[in-house]
Amino acid sequence: MWRLPFWFSLIALVFAAAQSAEIQGRARMDTRQYVAHAYMVQGVGREEASRRALEYFCDSARVAAARHASADLATYRNHDGGNSAYRDCRARGERIIAGTARRTDITGYRALFSDPRVSEIFATRPGYPVFTIPFMRAFGLVRGLWAAAVVVTVLGSGFVVLILRRLGVPAPLALLGQVLYYALPTGTESMQPMCEGLLLCLLLAGILGCVRVLQGRIRSGTALSVAAFAAAACVKYAQTLLAVAGIAGVLALYLCVRWGRKREVPRPEGTLLAVTGLFAVALQLVIAVCALPGTRASLQELLAVHYSRPVPPHLLHHFLRLSLAFWREWLRGALVQPLNLLLLAAGAWGALRYHRPFGLLVVGVAVAGFANQAGHPETAMGPRLLVMASLLPVCGIPLLIESHAGRRARRGQDPAVLPPRTERRLAAPEGQLY
Numbered sequence: 001m002w003r004l005p006f007w008f009s010l011i012a013l014v015f016a017a018a019q020s021a022e023i024q025g026r027a028r029m030d031t032r033q034y035v036a037h038a039y040m041v042q043g044v045g046r047e048e049a050s051r052r053a054l055e056y057f058c059d060s061a062r063v064a065a066a067r068h069a070s071a072d073l074a075t076y077r078n079h080d081g082g083n084s085a086y087r088d089c090r091a092r093g094e095r096i097i098a099g100t101a102r103r104t105d106i107t108g109y110r111a112l113f114s115d116p117r118v119s120e121i122f123a124t125r126p127g128y129p130v131f132t133i134p135f136m137r138a139f140g141l142v143r144g145l146w147a148a149a150v151v152v153t154v155l156g157s158g159f160v161v162l163i164l165r166r167l168g169v170p171a172p173l174a175l176l177g178q179v180l181y182y183a184l185p186t187g188t189e190s191m192q193p194m195c196e197g198l199l200l201c202l203l204l205a206g207i208l209g210c211v212r213v214l215q216g217r218i219r220s221g222t223a224l225s226v227a228a229f230a231a232a233a234c235v236k237y238a239q240t241l242l243a244v245a246g247i248a249g250v251l252a253l254y255l256c257v258r259w260g261r262k263r264e265v266p267r268p269e270g271t272l273l274a275v276t277g278l279f280a281v282a283l284q285l286v287i288a289v290c291a292l293p294g295t296r297a298s299l300q301e302l303l304a305v306h307y308s309r310p311v312p313p314h315l316l317h318h319f320l321r322l323s324l325a326f327w328r329e330w331l332r333g334a335l336v337q338p339l340n341l342l343l344l345a346a347g348a349w350g351a352l353r354y355h356r357p358f359g360l361l362v363v364g365v366a367v368a369g370f371a372n373q374a375g376h377p378e379t380a381m382g383p384r385l386l387v388m389a390s391l392l393p394v395c396g397i398p399l400l401i402e403s404h405a406g407r408r409a410r411r412g413q414d415p416a417v418l419p420p421r422t423e424r425r426l427a428a429p430e431g432q433l434y
Helices: 004-022 029-041 046-070 083-101 116-123 127-139 141-166 171-183 185-190 196-214 218-235 237-260 267-289 295-303 315-336 339-354 356-375 379-413
Strands: none
Touching (some): 004 171, 046 083, 046 141, 127 141, 127 196, 141 171, 141 185, 196 267, 196 356, 218 267, 237 267, 237 379, 295 356, 315 339, 339 379
C-alpha cells in the first residue's frame, strides 16, 4: 500500500543527499546582490555587506574553476586549485566596490557591485534575502544558502504532489510529479542561490489555491491563492504579475469562448478569473504608485548590458532586432534537441485532457514563462527565465498518464473506473491526500 508521506520523504532525502555533492560552487552573478541584501537587512553596513557577498561569490568561483581544471585535459596535471580565478574575482570586485562606494546617490538596500540602477532592481526583491536569513544564521553563509535551496525545492515538490492529489491522481503518479520537479529545470533552478526556487514554490501554492477554487472551495482557495501570490510578489513582482495575468488571460479567453457558444459560465471559473484579474490590476497599481522599476527600466538595463554601456537611443528598434535573433536561435536549438518541446507538448496535452480548467491554469503560467523570456532575450541567462514553463510538464505528464490509464480501463479492463472529464468538477479527496 502506498504511504504517501513516507515515499515523499524518502525521495526528498535522496534528492537532498544527491544535491550535497555540490554545496559550494553554485553562485551566479545575481547571488551577490541577494547575499548583500540579506546582510544589510541584518544591520551590516553597505560596504561590509558587499565585501562579504563578494567573498562568497569569489570563493564559489574558485571552487568551480578548480573542479573544471581538475577534469580538463589541458590543465589537470598542473593547476592552482582555482586560486587565480579567486584572485581575479576579488580584484575586479574590490575595484567596483571601491569606486561605487564613493557615490552619494546609493540608498536603501542597494549593493555596491554595479550601477545603482541595477542594484535598485534587486533592492525591490526583499522576499528571498529575508527568507535566507534564518538559514544563514543557523548554518553559516555557504551551507545556509544550500539548505534554504533544498527546503524551497522540497516544498515546491510538495505543492506539486498536493495539487495532483487534489485532482484525484493516484499516489504513485503524484510522486512522479515530485520526481519530475526535481529532474526538470524547476529543480535545477530552485537549487541555485537565487530567488527562482522560492518564487516557484509560492506560485505553486497559489495554483493549489486556484485548484481549491475550481473544486468549489472558494473562500479557502481564494485566501490561499491571494496570500501566496502576494508573497511571490515580494520575491519577484514582475514575474508574479506575468504569472497571475497569464492565468487571468487564459481563463478570460476560455470563458469568452464558452459565452460565444452560448454555454453557461461556471461559477468557480468566473470567480477565479475575477480574483486573478483583480490581483493583477492591484499589483500593477502598487508597482506604479511605488515607482518600482518597470518595463522601460528593464529594457534599458538589458540593452545597456547592465549599464556597462550607454543606453542606445532607439530602444524598441534594438530590442526587436535582438529578440528576432534570440528566438531564431532558440527555435533552432529546440528543433535540433526537441526534448523540451516534446515535454511541453505532452504536459499541455495531459493537463488539458484530464481537467481543462486546471490545464488552462498551468498553460497560463507557461505562457508567462515565455513572456518573461521574451522580455529578456539574452542567451547568457540560460533556461532560468523560462523556468515557469517547466511547471507544465511537471503537472501535465502525470495527468496524461492517468487519463491514458483511465481510457484503457473504460475500454474494458476495468469498466468501473472512468477517466475524469474535462468539464467535471473533481471532488476534493479529503481522505485520500495521504
